[in-house]
Amino acid sequence: MTERRGPTRYEIELGGQASERVLRPVSDEFTVEMTEAGTTRLVGDVRDSSHLNGLLAHYTSLNIEVVALRRLDQHTSAPSQREIPNHHLEGERS
Secondary structure (H helix, E strand, O other): OOOOOOOOEEEEEEOOOOOOHHHHHHOOOEEEEEEOOEEEEEEEEEEEHHHHHHHHHHHHHOOOEEEEHHHHHHHHEEEOOOOOOOOOOOOOOO
């Protein structure tokens, strides 16, 4: 397994249009975009696996559907060669 140094850039796509309450933990660290498909796209740097797990736990606690989670190339914000499988959480959208 390769050890990573520094933050890793991720795209997190949430079902629906996320409210201010949902976005509060990432408002300073991530860019937020409402997509034409009606989802919320977040792009930003994640410090480590604990940070990523904390973000996902936040959405889980609010019953937010995480439609997609992708590790991005640091320089282009395009999906990396090794894409992380989608995570699906049941629940209502906020």
